[in-house]
Structure formats: C-alpha cells, structure tokens
Amino acid sequence: MSSNGSCLRLGIVGAGNIAPLNVAGYLEDPRCDVAAVCDPVPGRAEAAAASWGVPRAYHDLDSLLADPDVDAVEILSPTHLHYEHVLAALAAGKHVSCQKPFAHGVDEARALGEAGAKAGVVLRVGECFRHYPPLERAKELIEDGAIGRPTHLRIRTVVGQTDAAFQIGLDANGYLWRLDGSCPGGHLFDDMVHKYAMALWLAGKDVTSVQAVVRRRDYFFEPCAAIFEYDDEHLLGSMEVSYAPKMWLRSSYYGADEFFEVQGDEGFLWVTRCTGELLDLPALVLYRGTDNHRTTTSFTNLDADWGAGFRRSSAHFVNAVLDGVPPVMTADEAVKVLQLCFAVYRAGKTGERVDPRTVTGRVVAEGWTAS
Numbered sequence: 001m002s003s004n005g006s007c008l009r010l011g012i013v014g015a016g017n018i019a020p021l022n023v024a025g026y027l028e029d030p031r032c033d034v035a036a037v038c039d040p041v042p043g044r045a046e047a048a049a050a051s052w053g054v055p056r057a058y059h060d061l062d063s064l065l066a067d068p069d070v071d072a073v074e075i076l077s078p079t080h081l082h083y084e085h086v087l088a089a090l091a092a093g094k095h096v097s098c099q100k101p102f103a104h105g106v107d108e109a110r111a112l113g114e115a116g117a118k119a120g121v122v123l124r125v126g127e128c129f130r131h132y133p134p135l136e137r138a139k140e141l142i143e144d145g146a147i148g149r150p151t152h153l154r155i156r157t158v159v160g161q162t163d164a165a166f167q168i169g170l171d172a173n174g175y176l177w178r179l180d181g182s183c184p185g186g187h188l189f190d191d192m193v194h195k196y197a198m199a200l201w202l203a204g205k206d207v208t209s210v211q212a213v214v215r216r217r218d219y220f221f222e223p224c225a226a227i228f229e230y231d232d233e234h235l236l237g238s239m240e241v242s243y244a245p246k247m248w249l250r251s252s253y254y255g256a257d258e259f260f261e262v263q264g265d266e267g268f269l270w271v272t273r274c275t276g277e278l279l280d281l282p283a284l285v286l287y288r289g290t291d292n293h294r295t296t297t298s299f300t301n302l303d304a305d306w307g308a309g310f311r312r313s314s315a316h317f318v319n320a321v322l323d324g325v326p327p328v329m330t331a332d333e334a335v336k337v338l339q340l341c342f343a344v345y346r347a348g349k350t351g352e353r354v355d356p357r358t359v360t361g362r363v364v365a366e367g368w369t370a371s
Helices: 019-027 044-052 061-065 079-091 106-119 133-143 172-178 193-201 307-323 331-350
Strands: 008-013 032-038 056-058 072-075 095-099 123-126 150-161 207-214 224-230 236-248 256-264 267-271 284-290 293-299
Touching: 008 019, 008 061, 008 307, 019 032, 019 044, 019 072, 019 307, 032 044, 032 061, 044 056, 056 061, 061 079, 072 079, 072 307, 079 095, 079 106, 095 307, 106 123, 106 331, 123 307, 123 331, 133 256, 133 267, 133 284, 133 307, 150 193, 193 236, 193 331, 207 331, 224 331
Parallel strands: 008 032, 008 072, 032 056, 072 095, 095 123, 150 236
Antiparallel strands: 150 256, 207 224, 224 236, 256 267, 267 284, 284 293
C-alpha cells in the first residue's frame, strides 16, 4: 500500500501506558496524519482519540485494518500479541512499525521478517534507544575512531523509585499481562531488550558467547550480571542490572536509569543517562588520551530528554515510508536481539557459555510459567 501523496496516514494499535510516548512524535510530524486508534478496552480508544485529536476509534484490529484511510500502523499492543497483529497488518498491505520486543520467540520473529519481505511494505521494529541523541552521537564517535579500537562495552541499568508524574499516572492494569504467564520472562525480557539492542548496535559486532548470573526479586525484577564475547577477540562486553527498591532517583518517566561506557585503546566515552536523570553529569562525555592529545569533551548541547528517542523514532518511520529511508532496526536485527536475550536466560539457568546464534524458539526464565 502506498501513502497518500506526501502524508502518511497512520493507525495506532494499542492505547495503553506507553502509547502517549510513541504517538507524540507522529502528532507533531507535519507529514503524518494519525487517522485512527484501536484498543479493545472499553472507552480507551475513544479517550485516546479525543486526547490526540484522532477522528476514528475502533475496538478491534480487523476494523482498523479494513479502513482505506490507513496506510500504516504503529503496533503498541501487549507483546504476546505482536506476532498475530504484525501478520494481520502485513496481510492487509499496511506498512508496519512494531514496538519491542518484536515477538516472543526467535522463530516467530523470523517468520514476521519473511512475511514483511513477501508483502513488499516497510517493516521496522521501533527502538527508541537507537534514536536517543546521546547514544546516536556516541555511535558516531565510535565509528569515527574517537576512542580508537573499542575494547570493552559496559551497560548498567538500575531500577529504583521515582515520584515522576508519568510513573504515578500509569494504569496498573496495563502491567497484568506481563505477569500472567503470557511473557517468557520479566524485566530482563520486557525492558532489557533495549539494552541488548544497544550491546549489538554500539559494538557493531555479533555476540558469540554469553555467561550470566540471573536472580529474581519481587517477582518481576531480575538482577543480572552478564559477560559478552564478540566476534572480535579484542572486544568484550558486560551488562549489569540492579534493583534498588529503597533508592529514589530523579526522572521524568520511569524510576530507572542507564549508564553506558565504551572503552577504547585511545580513550573512552560515557552516556550517563537515558530513562532517568540520576547523575549531575553531561549526557555524553568523551575522554581521549594519546601521547600528544589528552582531552575531555562534555557534550552539553544534546537533547537528553528520554522522550526525544520516541519522537525521533516516529519521525524515522514516516521517513522510511515516504522517502524510502532504510529502517533503523530490521526484522533480522530484532532476531539477534531476541537471541541475545534468551541466551542470557539460558546461561543463567545452566551456568554454561551460550552462543546466541544457536538459539531458536524461546527460553523461558527460571520460575516463569509461559509455555
């Protein structure tokens, strides 16, 4: 299906907690018309349509997909529904943006990629972290050789408490599906998919081996320490996930924050914030130290609002459909992200090294009931 001239007519599938962040960029894009919203919860589609100024509200996906004024869809439904929703949208000839995780299994994700290629439409996986300005600039610096040859990539996530209006206003019912056996895991699946994507994208290399220790706290949270080996013998990676339920942090969004460090043989860089605003540091810091050039550069002119990644991600999908810009995250890349996620779970269960490239299907986290 082609777009309507220079305007993309978009349908939103799912109007739950995360929808306002994902929709904001579309609403402010002059080349996008949000034409319809769909949600099965009584009254929620109508409320979202009224809030966003959207003309049509539907209660079922088939009705939205039958709308001739919808060229493309943004799928924001619960993740266990992504597979069937993406397939249905592709069968209807719609361009598709689907939020992470792309699917609940590697084989499902591969099947969606094949269906997208066969349909001949744009299929991309929305990954806001890849559009977050401090991380985008960090990726550029790495590729430009600012730190020399990368030797270690460290990703740290901490989950604590916040009094942010955003988190206080979330609908608790929107989290029940994450806990009812529909998902193969908890926080390491639902949120850390972003960080697995960064472990692959920032490094620009495939992970060939994973070692991990995975714990469980308060049912959903999964403290973890993992080591990644890449297909570059000079490069190692580590991922740390901490749960601090008594620690409060500044945030405009969730009570969580991330810290990225990439060490090279000539320097290092830090991305000091994402979701929250934990530290009083510039969002991006670069240290370069060679024999005759030792400098520290603070990048203070970057948009460090976490919401910027969502808005820029929306603009990217519009550009992908209207201008033919290659999708930033393809189905093949999303497959690798899922494989890395499941490799961490498998390594945590077995205590053995796991090659993510060998993972098929899905690996259910210890203690979870998903089949």
